[in-house]
Amino acid sequence: MSKTFTREEVSKHKEKGDLWIIIDSTVYDLSRFLTIHPGGLAALLDDEVAGKDATDTFFALHRFEVLQNPQYVRLKLGHIQGEEPQMIKPPPGSLSEIPFAEPTWLSKGCHSPYYNESHHRLQTAIRKFTEEVVFPDAQAREEDGKRVSQHIFEARVRLNLPAMALGPGPHLKGLTLMDGAVKPEEFDCFHELVIIQENSRLHARGYSDGMAMGTYIALPAIMKYAAPEIRDKICREVFAGQKFLSLAVTEAYAGSDVAGIRTRATKTEGGWIVNGRNEQEGGIIVLLIERGEGIETRLIRTSYSTAAGTAFITFDDVFVPDTHVLGHPTDGLRTILSNFNHERLVYPSSALRNKISNFHRWALACGSIGTQRAIVEECFK
Numbered sequence: 001m002s003k004t005f006t007r008e009e010v011s012k013h014k015e016k017g018d019l020w021i022i023i024d025s026t027v028y029d030l031s032r033f034l035t036i037h038p039g040g041l042a043a044l045l046d047d048e049v050a051g052k053d054a055t056d057t058f059f060a061l062h063r064f065e066v067l068q069n070p071q072y073v074r075l076k077l078g079h080i081q082g083e084e085p086q087m088i089k090p091p092p093g094s095l096s097e098i099p100f101a102e103p104t105w106l107s108k109g110c111h112s113p114y115y116n117e118s119h120h121r122l123q124t125a126i127r128k129f130t131e132e133v134v135f136p137d138a139q140a141r142e143e144d145g146k147r148v149s150q151h152i153f154e155a156r157v158r159l160n161l162p163a164m165a166l167g168p169g170p171h172l173k174g175l176t177l178m179d180g181a182v183k184p185e186e187f188d189c190f191h192e193l194v195i196i197q198e199n200s201r202l203h204a205r206g207y208s209d210g211m212a213m214g215t216y217i218a219l220p221a222i223m224k225y226a227a228p229e230i231r232d233k234i235c236r237e238v239f240a241g242q243k244f245l246s247l248a249v250t251e252a253y254a255g256s257d258v259a260g261i262r263t264r265a266t267k268t269e270g271g272w273i274v275n276g277r278n279e280q281e282g283g284i285i286v287l288l289i290e291r292g293e294g295i296e297t298r299l300i301r302t303s304y305s306t307a308a309g310t311a312f313i314t315f316d317d318v319f320v321p322d323t324h325v326l327g328h329p330t331d332g333l334r335t336i337l338s339n340f341n342h343e344r345l346v347y348p349s350s351a352l353r354n355k356i357s358n359f360h361r362w363a364l365a366c367g368s369i370g371t372q373r374a375i376v377e378e379c380f381k
């Protein structure tokens with residue numbers, strides 16, 4: 001039971017070193033918070049605020065979520081006798097009631113032929129998982145810039161989220177997806193859309209990239225071009241959370257101009273020697289390089305959170321066997337560009353494949369729409 005106070009008692013604490021206020025029937029002690037309040041000290045010492053009920057003033061300037069933040073929950077002293085909070089946090093997994101926050105297929109009275117019961121089940125399960133399990137870690141890591149916590153990787157593996165992130169295809173066969181919310185054989189591109197868009201609700205762009213982006217952009221080339229035994233081994237390890245991938249196509253000289261990279265692979269007996277310093281000559285080769293001798297990585301501080309894990313990789317005389325060449329050794333640009341188009345695996349029918357490959361950068365489009373909805377929702381709040 002939290003402590004109870006009368007409004008009269010609260011009104012006695014209205015000075016700089018002894019400051020209480022009431023928000024939504026809850027009493028907060030702001031005596032020590034005063035000097036670090038982002039909105040300044042004067043706002044809190046105002047005659048209409050100090051020792052008073054500041055509910056309306058507070059909600060005119062802050063979102064409800066501010067009070068849910070653990071660092072501010074600690075400011076709670078108790079509540080006003082005989083009163084109940086009016087602002088209730090919706091249970092995890094709920095749909096938002098903010099206008100335009102949800103897509104039309106989740107809005108009451110709307111029907112879309114693209115979504116069936118399994119999409120609804122998956123959406124509910126992912127939202128609940130995102131809000132309850134991932135969101136707190138996402139906010140903390142986005143703030144401290146550290147790597148996604150191990151328990152999140154493990155939880156994602158248990159639900160087979162890394163495999164689902166790669167979209168529909170034979171790699172899902174035999175897996176239990178999101179505790180059975182969707183069957184592997186019914187998983188389609190709209191299930192993938194659901195996963196991507198729910199992710200936008202984390203409000204943690206760097207963290208989201210750190211959670212899965214390396215796999216998402218690097219694994220398709222392996223799934224499409226690697227020899228079956230290598231492909232199956234890597235997929236198994238990645239889907240089990242034992243291996244992480246990154247796509248190394250950006251250089252200091254080339255930016256994101258893939259055709260301009262200078263890292264060089266020189267043919268040798270049974271494979272290739274990779275060095276990251278020489279001038280580029282000839283065509284582009286795409287190589288699957290396992291971490292080992294001659295490879296060093298270090299974190300890059302980008303303009304977003306280092307939780308993304310963006311890293312600088314150096315290659316010094318790294319031997320890569322011929323078995324690890326993805327696609328044709330001189331036609332790597334095609335390999336890597338097909339990857340970018342998210343044109344991966346064998347879709348069940350050629351008609352569907354053609355339809356899908358029109359969705360260039362499917363994931364980016366889905367993510368961008370999800371993020372725009374999240375922005376509209378935040379602005380409304």
Ligand code: HEM
Binds near residue numbers: 039058061066
């Ligand atoms: C428990 C009490 C309070 C907490 C934890 C708190 C926390 C915060 C935080 C975290 C911000 C940064 C913006 C945001 O994240 O929304 C902020 C901004 C602000 N707060 Fe508070 N605040 C409290 C009470 C109040 C009260 C009673 C007032 C009364 C006027 C106030 C006035 C402001 C103002 C003017 C801003 C700046 C708004 C802006 O930049 O748009 N705060 N507060």
